[in-house]
Amino acid sequence: MKEIQTIQSQTKTIKTTERISGSEAIIKCLLAEGVDIIYGYPGGAIMPVYDELYKYQDDIHHVLTRHEQGATHSAQGYARISGKVGVAIATSGPGATNLITGIADAQIDSTPMVCITGQVGSHLLGSDAFQETDIVGISTPVTKWNHQITKASEIPEVFAKAFYIAKSGRPGPVLIDITKDAQFEEFDYSYEKCTGIRSYKPVPETDITTLETAADLINTAKKPMVVWGQGVILGEAENEFKAVIEKAGLPSAWTILGASAIPTSHPLNVGMVGMHGNYAPNVLTNECDVLIAIGMRFDDRVTGNLATYAKQAKIIHFEIDPAEVDKNVKTDVAVLGDAKTSLKALLPLLNENSHTEWHQKFKDLYQIEFDKVIKNDLYPTKEGLTMGEVLKEINIQTKGEAAIVSDVGQHQMIACRYADFNVSKSNITSGGLGTMGFALPAAIGAKMAAPEREVVMIAGDGGYQMTIQELGTLFQQRVPVKIVVLNNEFLGMVRQWQQLFFDKRYASTEMVNPDFVAIAKGYHIDAKKVTQRDDLKSAVTEMIDCQGPYFLEVCVEKEDNVFPMIPTGASVSDIRLE
Amino acid sequence: MSIEKNLYTVSIYTENNIGLLNRISAIFQRRHINIESLNTSVSEIEGVSKFTILVRMHEEQIKKIIGQIEKQVEVIKAYYHSEEDTIYQESCLFKIKSDLLFDERQIQNIIKESNARIVTVNKEFFVLEKSGRTQEIELLYRELSAFGIMQFTRSGRIAVTKDEMKISTMLKTFQH
Ligand SMILES: Cc1ncc(C[n+]2csc(CCOP(=O)(O)OP(=O)(O)O)c2C)c(N)n1
Secondary structure, rough: OOOHHHHHHOOOOOOOOOOEEEEHHHHHHHHHOOOOEEOOHHHOHHHHHHHHHHOOOOOEEEOOOOOHHHHHHHHHHHHHHHHHOOEEEEEEOHHHHHOOOHHHHHHOOOOOOOEEEEEEOHHOOOOOOOOOOHHHHHHHHOOEEEEEEEOOOHEEEEEEEEHHHHOOOOEEEEEEEEEEEHHHEEEOOOOOOOOOOOOOOOOOOOOHHHHHHHHHHHOOOOOOOEEEOOOHHOOOOHHHHHHHHHOOOOEEEEOOOOOOOOOOOOOOEEEOOOOOOOOHHHHHHHHHEEEEOOOOOHHHHHHHHHHOOOOOEEEEEEOOHHHHOOOOOOOOOOEEOOHHHHHHHHHOOOOOOOOOOHHHHHHHHHHHHHHHHHHHHHOOHHHHHHHHHHHHHHHHOOOOOOOEEEOOHHHHHHHHOOOOOOOOEEEOOOOOOOOOOOOHHHHHHHHOOOOOOOEEEEEEEEHHHHHHHHHHHHHHHHHOOOOEEEEEEHHHHHHHHHHHHOOOOOOOHHHHHOOHHHHHHOOOOOEEEOHHHHHHHHHHHHHHHHOOOOEEEEEOOOOOOOEEOOOOOEEEEEEEEE | OOOOEEEEEEEEEOOOOOOOHHHHHHHHHOOOEEEEEEEEEOOOOOOEEEEEEEEEHHHHHHHHHHHHHHHHOOOEEEEEHHHHHHHEEEEEEEEHHHHHHOOOOHHHHHHHHHHEEEEOOOEEEEEEEEEEOHHHHHHHHHHHOOOOOEEEEEEEEEEOOOOOOOHHHHHHHHHO
16 A cells, blocks of 8 residues: 555645544545445445445445346446446355456456455454455456455555546456455544556557557558547547548448447448458458557457458557557557547548548448348348347437447347447447346446436347346336347357357257246336237337336347358458358 | 577566465466466565566567566566576575485585585484576486485575666656
């Protein structure tokens, strides 16, 4: 804690202190950080904090989820839609370990989150006490930072640091473990926000020469192409980004987590890259002469086989995290720094351009994809309903203004491919970890953070059942999330792989499902099931018009596949259309 | 990419923190990299600790690892150095039966030639200490094992670099 002491001694404010318990201090720290909602589940080792939450219930809204995993995903949904730090709280032992999936998800998707866990009394640490688990050890590889508090006096500094670390630079999850005695202990409380840590540099300095080299490359490029990621959204650089691509006329493709930074309908938006991305940006990745990566990390689901990825292109990488540079793809120019500042500085260095012929290539390839894939997905002629037409109907009825919270699987790829995004921070999905069960709790968190937004959750029948208990949370909190389950009676994405790569040996992917409508109704949620195309439109209308939460099950074609597809190990340009 | 794996000395300057060893070793473990030796100690700067880790790997790979290490909040700076860039020592202790010291003239010669030092002698055993480069210690081990070694232990490598490290100035610029 040395660094914080230094900081504090430098700011010569006179601090007022009050003598309170550790657990009350925790609430006060949360309030000082502007936290209004936290998600969690009580238990022995965290009870003193819950007792304070009871007293402070007018100031801070605690949402009782039905599982600690749900608390983390709700905190993530909250953070993803608002840009604020999400907070989850749990007891020691199983409460703490139940947080791990959400923490790992937040780590790989750079989501700012603070998790608080209770811990056994400090005199019991290391003794295998009841519900003792080494959560600091367990969470180390999946947190940006973590810390165990054993003395109440550490609370203000550690909390201030936690929020600062979670939110600054490349965001991520932080875990604070607090022994029960530290929760009870009284001390002189005062709070000061953290403004810096000497060993931690959240944003690297931007070297102006790298910007100049990047601008030269872009200005002289004949076939430039942008691939942007979540860095644009996390850095709140949407406007700067738009200005750059518009000035230089750059066709721009997105990774899943980058989606929605600019509207789907923007003429320079050429679609999604990666395994189930669009045909044109994948194929043309291997034809462009300059590839401009902005706030993305060349995930293997994006690049396919690295040995054949954009080998012909000069690569420019705008990146906040120096460890990402050259990690997967060797760059020619790395522009370190945050996206907003870098792009702002880049703009005046760029020449105006339009690259009309090059754009035409994207349009031509789009047409091929439309004829082979998109047409059948959105305007099917066969009898069974497609996932794509459900998305199309939602687009129409929400005018592309909804935030789409998707789970993991085929429906996720379809949602990302076909949802219209007019507003940033609208594609909330588990990208890096691919966590089934993410959607329902995340949608609850998102809707609570942004009640003014329409939040439509899309899940498969598999993933929905992984956190289906959160219907209880939805019901108790009356969160008007619109739940859409695209039921193909299969673990569809795995079945697709079994069909394509395992000779249709459908090992454990067929699902015998319960009456989903009855379950929703059990929680007093309006619900409907659609099996016919003719009923889809009116059902979506009923869902959107509904004031409260709504559950819509759409029975879709059982064995449809998601295309295009880059098979594992193949090159982006070997993307299959069928 | 160079095909050859080299021995690298990784020096990490850090804040004092209980969990940091775990965090740092996890970075190597994830990539199945065996740590040849590891030493933690205070550094030349008050309140700053230093890890010295010896690993055998490709340069491409070590660069990425350094990035992952530096990313940790409590890591001030990490470096990697080749053998030629550092001046290093390892240290070891041998516990040997005291009889041998008197019965085997050879042993006394070995001790003298190797610049090893007798730390303690009693009726049953004596303890020999030797600091030096890896090969020197290995040689001494081979020579003494012919006579029987009761216990042997060797320290992690400690190293300083030939070039300056500028941690203090870096810390000043970090200060807010
Ligand atoms: C927690 C977890 N377990 C397993 C998987 C592997 N997995 C990826 S997609 C998928 C199938 C998803 O099925 P469903 O939720 O019905 O969606 P669909 O693909 O049918 O749209 C599975 C099992 C995963 N991503 N997450």
